[in-house]
Each structure stands twice: as structure tokens, then as C-alpha cells.
Amino acid sequence: MLIKRKSIEKEESSRPAASAPAAKPARKPKYAPVTLSEFDGVRYLHFGTEWVQGAMRIRKPNWLELEYAQQMMAWMLWLEQPRRIAQLGLGTAALTKFCYTTFPDAQVTAIELNPSVITICETMFKLPPNDARLQVLEMDALDFVNDKANVDTLDALQVDLYDATARGPVLDTPEFYQACNACLSDDGVMTINLFGDHPSYARNLKAIRFAFAQVICLPQVHDGNVVAIAFKRARPVDMEALTARAAQIVAETKLPAKSWVKGIAAK
Numbered sequence: 001m002l003i004k005r006k007s008i009e010k011e012e013s014s015r016p017a018a019s020a021p022a023a024k025p026a027r028k029p030k031y032a033p034v035t036l037s038e039f040d041g042v043r044y045l046h047f048g049t050e051w052v053q054g055a056m057r058i059r060k061p062n063w064l065e066l067e068y069a070q071q072m073m074a075w076m077l078w079l080e081q082p083r084r085i086a087q088l089g090l091g092t093a094a095l096t097k098f099c100y101t102t103f104p105d106a107q108v109t110a111i112e113l114n115p116s117v118i119t120i121c122e123t124m125f126k127l128p129p130n131d132a133r134l135q136v137l138e139m140d141a142l143d144f145v146n147d148k149a150n151v152d153t154l155d156a157l158q159v160d161l162y163d164a165t166a167r168g169p170v171l172d173t174p175e176f177y178q179a180c181n182a183c184l185s186d187d188g189v190m191t192i193n194l195f196g197d198h199p200s201y202a203r204n205l206k207a208i209r210f211a212f213a214q215v216i217c218l219p220q221v222h223d224g225n226v227v228a229i230a231f232k233r234a235r236p237v238d239m240e241a242l243t244a245r246a247a248q249i250v251a252e253t254k255l256p257a258k259s260w261v262k263g264i265a266a267k
Helices: 067-071 094-102 115-124 141-146 174-183 200-211 239-253 257-266
Strands: 035-039 042-046 051-057 084-088 107-112 134-138 154-159 184-195 214-217 225-231
Touching: 042 115, 051 094, 067 094, 067 225, 084 094, 084 141, 094 107, 094 134, 107 115, 115 134, 141 174, 154 174, 174 184, 174 200, 174 225, 184 200, 200 214, 200 225, 239 257
Parallel strands: 084 107, 084 154, 107 134, 154 184
Antiparallel strands: 035 042, 042 051, 184 225, 214 225
């Protein structure tokens, strides 16, 4: 996730952030601290900075609260009944929970390197326990996409890999995106959260276009989030079919799928 609280809240708190106690050089923490905030009924996850890593409306824990997260589901315009869905970067488990509840016949896998993020999602963001359909794995996303066992297995892949510094996706090489492509089935689709107002955007988009047959970017939201949709195989953009499918998505899930189609048409 890559937005600032100031783009969500109407008023920023004027209180300075608490200073972490000085650590000895040899005992630096491996991960940034996982911190929480709440505003207007929404709970936010941070990595010790003002950058928001995800959000959950407390009264609607399975809803996708943030617009960029809703756009990450744009693969639904082409895939109605995915069999296996994977999420790289757990965040607040928003996408994981939404996929798990929306597609009861699908296998849902989430990959997260930081064990503290998994724990906070279980305790504060209503992440259900692993079961026959849900797997939340503590591992490196690069190891997951390079695992030969995952080749040709995913119908939908969602990539949202940011750290506390918000300098662009943690994994951004052509080789990484080629490995993502290899994990997809023939009709597979990847969505990825990029930061449009950052030098990393052009580099990532070039690498994605190198690895995938077709790439479509949705309009920018929040403080610069741009969701790219990447296809394993190129396909015609049938606006009539997409419009009909968007209406179906709105009726079934209340996601703003019609705005996705408008964004695609505007490109």
C-alpha cells in the first residue's frame, strides 16, 4: 500500500510521532515496527511512519475500504470463477479476506515476509485462520514466484509489495515479473499497486510490459496509486462485454467496477 493518512483524514493530528528508543547497532530490528491508528471508524496499519499499509472499516471487516484495493480486484472483469488466487504482501489482509469470502470455491494464498504483520492481521484485522481454502504463508514473495510448484497454477495474482520507506515496490525487476507471469495459468491476470508520482513507476511499468503480453493501467487514485492490470496473453478490449461484466460485479459485490471500465475506456 502507498498512500498517506493526509489523503484519507480531513485533519492531521498535530502530535509528533513518538520516538523509538535508540538501539545498539548490532541489534537493529529486521523489520520496521508495526503500528496502528484509527480514524472515523477505520483502522489503519503503518510500519512506524505516516504511510498507510492498509485499512479496515471496523464495522465491515471484509469490505475493501480503500479505492486502490478495490481496483486491485479489476481482474474480475475477465475472470468470473477463479480457482486459485494469490496475494503478495498481506497488508491488512483486505484483499485476502475479500477473495476468501467472495469466491467460496477458490484457493486463496497470501505471502508475507514479516511475521508481525501476520500476527496483527489475525488479532486486529479479522484475518481468519488457515483452512482447506486459505493459506497465509510467512515467506519471501520472490521465493514463492520462483517455486516451480507454482508454475501455471494461478488465475489471479495481486502484488502489493511496499516497505515502510515507500520508495517503490520492494521487488521490481523484469526477472521478478517474468516469474509472476510463469505462475499464471493461460488466462491468468496480475494486478499490481504502483506509485505513479515516483521514479519507480516508469521502471516497474517497463519491466511489467517486458514480462507480460498486455498491460492496462487504471487512473491514478489517492496520493499517487496506480493499479496496473497485466495479462499473460493479449486479448481484445471488448468494451461492451466489460460493461456488462461490470454491472454484474456491482450487483454481486458492490465494488465500483463501472468506474474501472470508464478508466480503461479513457486510456
